[in-house]
Amino acid sequence: MVMDMDGLRDAAAPKGAEVVVVGGGVTGLSAAWWLARSGVDVLVIDKGVVGWEASGRNGGGCSHYQSPLFLEEQRLWPQMDALLGYPTEHRPERIILAVTQGQWDQYRRIAGIIRSQGFAVDELDPAQAREAVPLAGDNAVGAIHVRTGGHANPQRTVQAYAWALQDLGGRVLQHMPALGLVLRGGRVVGVATPAGEIGCDHLVVAAGPQAEGLLLPAGIRLPLAAARAEMIVTEPLPPLRVGGTDGNGLYGRQTLRGNLAYGGGPHEWLDTEAAGPRGRPASPLLANLSRRLAELFPKAAHARVLRSWAGIVENTPDGRPVIDRPADPGNVTVCTMSGVGFGLSPASGHAVRDLVVEGRCSFAEIGKLGLDRFRDLPADWRERQGWVTPAAERAA
Amino acid sequence: MATVDPKSLHGKFPASREHVEVLVVGAGPAGTAAAIAAARLGAKVKLVDENPVSGGLAGLDVPLFFGGRAGAALGNGQRMLERVFAADPKLEEAFEAGVDLALGTTAWGLFAHGPGLQTLPGPVVGLADEGDAWLCGFDRLILATGARDLVLFFEGADQPGVMGAQALHALLGRYEAFDGREVVILGTGDLAVAAATLALDRGVAVAAMVEVRDAPEADVAPLLARGVPVLTGTVIRAAERGPFGVAAALLVGPDGAERRVPCDTVCLAVDRVPAVELLEAAGGALVADGARGGFAPRLVGPASSIAGVFVAGDAAGVAPGPAGDASAARAWGVAAARAALGYDAPAPAPAAGRDRNPYRLDWMRRLLAVGTPDVLACQCEDVTRGDVLGVRPPRYLGAPASPRALDTLLGDGPVNQDQIKRLTRACMGACQARRCREQVALLLALGAQIPVEAVPLAGYRAPVRPLPLGLLGRLDERPEMRDGWDVWFGIPTQWVPYDDIGTEREAEHLRGNMHL
Numbered sequence: 001m002v003m004d005m006d007g008l009r010d011a012a013a014p015k016g017a018e019v020v021v022v023g024g025g026v027t028g029l030s031a032a033w034w035l036a037r038s039g040v041d042v043l044v045i046d047k048g049v050v051g052w053e054a055s056g057r058n059g060g061g062c063s064h065y066q067s068p069l070f071l072e073e074q075r076l077w078p079q080m081d082a083l084l085g086y087p088t089e090h091r092p093e094r095i096i097l098a099v100t101q102g103q104w105d106q107y108r109r110i111a112g113i114i115r116s117q118g119f120a121v122d123e124l125d126p127a128q129a130r131e132a133v134p135l136a137g138d139n140a141v142g143a144i145h146v147r148t149g150g151h152a153n154p155q156r157t158v159q160a161y162a163w164a165l166q167d168l169g170g171r172v173l174q175h176m177p178a179l180g181l182v183l184r185g186g187r188v189v190g191v192a193t194p195a196g197e198i199g200c201d202h203l204v205v206a207a208g209p210q211a212e213g214l215l216l217p218a219g220i221r222l223p224l225a226a227a228r229a230e231m232i233v234t235e236p237l238p239p240l241r242v243g244g245t246d247g248n249g250l251y252g253r254q255t256l257r258g259n260l261a262y263g264g265g266p267h268e269w270l271d272t273e274a275a276g277p278r279g280r281p282a283s284p285l286l287a288n289l290s291r292r293l294a295e296l297f298p299k300a301a302h303a304r305v306l307r308s309w310a311g312i313v314e315n316t317p318d319g320r321p322v323i324d325r326p327a328d329p330g331n332v333t334v335c336t337m338s339g340v341g342f343g344l345s346p347a348s349g350h351a352v353r354d355l356v357v358e359g360r361c362s363f364a365e366i367g368k369l370g371l372d373r374f375r376d377l378p379a380d381w382r383e384r385q386g387w388v389t390p391a392a393e394r395a396a
Numbered sequence: 397m398a399t400v401d402p403k404s405l406h407g408k409f410p411a412s413r414e415h416v417e418v419l420v421v422g423a424g425p426a427g428t429a430a431a432i433a434a435a436r437l438g439a440k441v442k443l444v445d446e447n448p449v450s451g452g453l454a455g456l457d458v459p460l461f462f463g464g465r466a467g468a469a470l471g472n473g474q475r476m477l478e479r480v481f482a483a484d485p486k487l488e489e490a491f492e493a494g495v496d497l498a499l500g501t502t503a504w505g506l507f508a509h510g511p512g513l514q515t516l517p518g519p520v521v522g523l524a525d526e527g528d529a530w531l532c533g534f535d536r537l538i539l540a541t542g543a544r545d546l547v548l549f550f551e552g553a554d555q556p557g558v559m560g561a562q563a564l565h566a567l568l569g570r571y572e573a574f575d576g577r578e579v580v581i582l583g584t585g586d587l588a589v590a591a592a593t594l595a596l597d598r599g600v601a602v603a604a605m606v607e608v609r610d611a612p613e614a615d616v617a618p619l620l621a622r623g624v625p626v627l628t629g630t631v632i633r634a635a636e637r638g639p640f641g642v643a644a645a646l647l648v649g650p651d652g653a654e655r656r657v658p659c660d661t662v663c664l665a666v667d668r669v670p671a672v673e674l675l676e677a678a679g680g681a682l683v684a685d686g687a688r689g690g691f692a693p694r695l696v697g698p699a700s701s702i703a704g705v706f707v708a709g710d711a712a713g714v715a716p717g718p719a720g721d722a723s724a725a726r727a728w729g730v731a732a733a734r735a736a737l738g739y740d741a742p743a744p745a746p747a748a749g750r751d752r753n754p755y756r757l758d759w760m761r762r763l764l765a766v767g768t769p770d771v772l773a774c775q776c777e778d779v780t781r782g783d784v785l786g787v788r789p790p791r792y793l794g795a796p797a798s799p800r801a802l803d804t805l806l807g808d809g810p811v812n813q814d815q816i817k818r819l820t821r822a823c824m825g826a827c828q829a830r831r832c833r834e835q836v837a838l839l840l841a842l843g844a845q846i847p848v849e850a851v852p853l854a855g856y857r858a859p860v861r862p863l864p865l866g867l868l869g870r871l872d873e874r875p876e877m878r879d880g881w882d883v884w885f886g887i888p889t890q891w892v893p894y895d896d897i898g899t900e901r902e903a904e905h906l907r908g909n910m911h912l
Contacts, residue, residue, distance in 0.1 A: 284516075
């Protein structure tokens with residue numbers, strides 16, 4: 001999509017809002033929606049179309065047992081269609097199917113972690129697994145049936161947040177990139193855009209990989225590395241009982257239409273450009289994904305692959321989210337979910353709203369997700385972790 | 397020495413199973429001429445063509461809009477292979493020139509380094525036949541993938557018997573496997589005249605030629621002389637449903653009166669679109685160019701924006717004139733081969749002609765004027781014109797009526813066909829939008845009152861042919877891919893339960909893969 005900068009200059013630049021959110025991904029939009037629900041005057045700006053990056057291109061899973069936001073995620077998802085007023089395609093439950101003994105050991109361990117938080121998980125033997133998952137084959141070793149969790153349609157959900165936000169009086173400005181922060185007296189007072197300065201009392205940055213560069217001038221260091229991850233989708237098949245069935249090293253779901261949409265496997269580290277990715281190409285990895293999906297569902301091996309796609313995903317050095325409102329400058333709240341943002345979005349938006357309005361998260365202890373943990377991170381952390389582009393790898 | 401992330405793609409793709417100096421995709425006039433020219437210049441050349449396609453793919457209107465009129469003979473693979481080879485003497489010439497000719501071989505993906513992809517051992521094309529899939533590396537690639545039929549729907553267009561002009565040409569000519577006897581042809585341009593002439597020559601009756609404009613676009617005098625009715629100022633409202641598909645065309649004339657013309661086939665011969673999916677899915681630059689038939693490659697001579705990739709023939713821009721003006725296409729092919737191998741090549745003439753969008757829009761406007769919002773815009777996903785303009789979620793969601801529609805979406809930003817696709821599912825089906833991409837774009841242009849060129853292309857993605865999981869899964873895989881596979885990024889700290897972070901229990905979580 002080529003941006004029409006002339007058109008933007010002609011557009012009437014809004015003066016500002018109480019809270020400006022940079023980033024119309026799932027996290028920023030949920031945060032804005034939560035703020036609007038609290039009566040806050042909120043404006044979201046995005047360099048392109050809402051949900052155009054990783055937020056609209058992921059597996060749609062909503063089952064994140066490792067997160068402090070897990071309970072809130074589980075509480076909210078069954079209500080989201082009603083709360084937003086637009087369909088998200090949310091469906092409950094997950095089945096994770098193992099086709100090797102190693103996977104089976106791993107998935108049972110996950111079952112234990114989920115059970116320890118008070119949720120029911122059944123363990124299915126191969127025969128039970130084949131009954132629960134008609135596309136499974138003779139290679140099924142076992143499955144765990146997670147009675148909580150679920151999945152939803154990322155593209156539809158992102159748009160639902162945006163529309164629900166507008167319905168509450170919030171504003172969304174697409175094709176309006178944040179070119180920089182406007183600082184006065186040690187505080188952030190606005191965002192520079194091609195249409196001029198947009199003022200704010202409080203700034204929320206949920207700008208994905210671009211957040212790091214945007215925040216630096218405000219003295220906030222948010223270390224991030226971005227990579228490309230890929231998915232495939234098949235033609236529709238008859239519906240499984242639990243659409244959220246995956247396993248065999250894949251994540252994904254059967255859509256309500258019946259398509260199998262799955263991803264997984266190796267990623268490619270990229271350098272982040274301020275204006276966003278210049279391309280999101282698929283690679284031959286689509287064939288490796290096809291192979292594993294046919295192993296997971298032998299009875300779907302005939303299903304035709306219609307598309308593959310890629311998303312650019314940011315990660316923090318430890319892969320954990322940052323949800324923080326640093327003391328300095330004090331009126332900036334930062335959120336990245338480090339590659340695991342879609343499913344947790346109902347809860348992450350709530351947490352950001354709480355930080356902006358109340359200064360603390362009201363429903364969960366999230367202290368370990370602060371920026372403080374990166375205080376002593378060496379400057380060359382990406383190289384040390386090998387999170388560098390292939391060109392940099394070759395050069396090394 | 398920097399660490400290499402063991403979970404990254406680094407070093408995980410194998411070298412391609414085969415490698416050629418010049419790979420040519422598409423054995424039409426341009427591709428065959430390119431392959432022969434390159435071989436005679438001493439290059440090792442492979443020429444692939446997906447024809448004859450399998451019955452399954454033909455049923456999905458791959459590569460052309462067969463509309464259910466491909467005869468059972470198409471299912472006889474060996475016979476069709478012989479027919480395809482025999483139908484074009486140039487193929488034998490290519491064979492004799494030393495070209496490695498692979499018919500029945502589909503090119504489903506082009507992968508080359510560019511922004512966002514740097515891990516390949518080299519540029520490759522994904523190939524597949526009935527039983528196998530593999531990657532073919534190349535030094536130079538010539539895309540001669542031809543053109544697709546422009547598909548415009550009306551009531552009943554989703555039944556057997558509604559097909560494209562190129563598909564009719566292929567079934568009557570190359571395959572001798574056309575299942576129809578009486579055809580109504582939509583359009584009166586060169587494409588339509590060629591379709592009508594071929595039909596008559598092969599003993600198929602032409603019940604009428606239909607033209608929305610007040611005069612024929614091309615010289616129809618020879619057809620009039622052969623007794624073909626040419627109906628100007630006329631549009632099709634519906635194809636009447638019969639037990640074997642189309643039973644009649646219901647036409648609306650300039651006076652608004654409807655007339656029924658019995659036929660078993662309605663042939664869309666309004667226009668053609670360059671087949672650019674391999675190039676675009678690989679990140680190659682396109683430009684909206686109505687004179688070249690829509691989104692066409694950005695070219696310098698025959699060179700595309702991707703290094704080492706060249707385009708020839710209709711894929712470079714649909715030439716005016718009858719489908720496959722062979723001499724011009726051959727000249728393109730030779731020029732592309734010479735340029736690919738570093739020889740001086742006279743720059744091929746771009747497909748000069750008038751902007752086709754006004755003609756396409758005339759058709760779309762008349763079809764909209766006589767049809768209802770319930771006419772399908774996307775057959776695979778059962779999305780109507782009204783669903784597209786209302787930006788409605790699919791009916792199976794049972795969602796409450798929404799105040800959102802194209803006009804409210806336009807308040808948020810310029811029209812974007814990929815966004816409409818995500819919300820309505822139009823263009824998301826098994827035909828990979830070969831039947832709907834252009835007509836949805838025309839609909840959006842009219843709905844948003846903007847030029848067609850202002851509707852961004854609904855992007856193509858690999859695989860550009862719908863191939864089975866099990867077939868694509870046959871690609872070679874290195875042990876490094878198997879051993880380094882992780883469901884997500886393989887960052888163990890990412891999956892430590894929150895309460896265990898910073899406790900003695902953390903260490904036990906840091907072993908093995910985790911799962912979302």
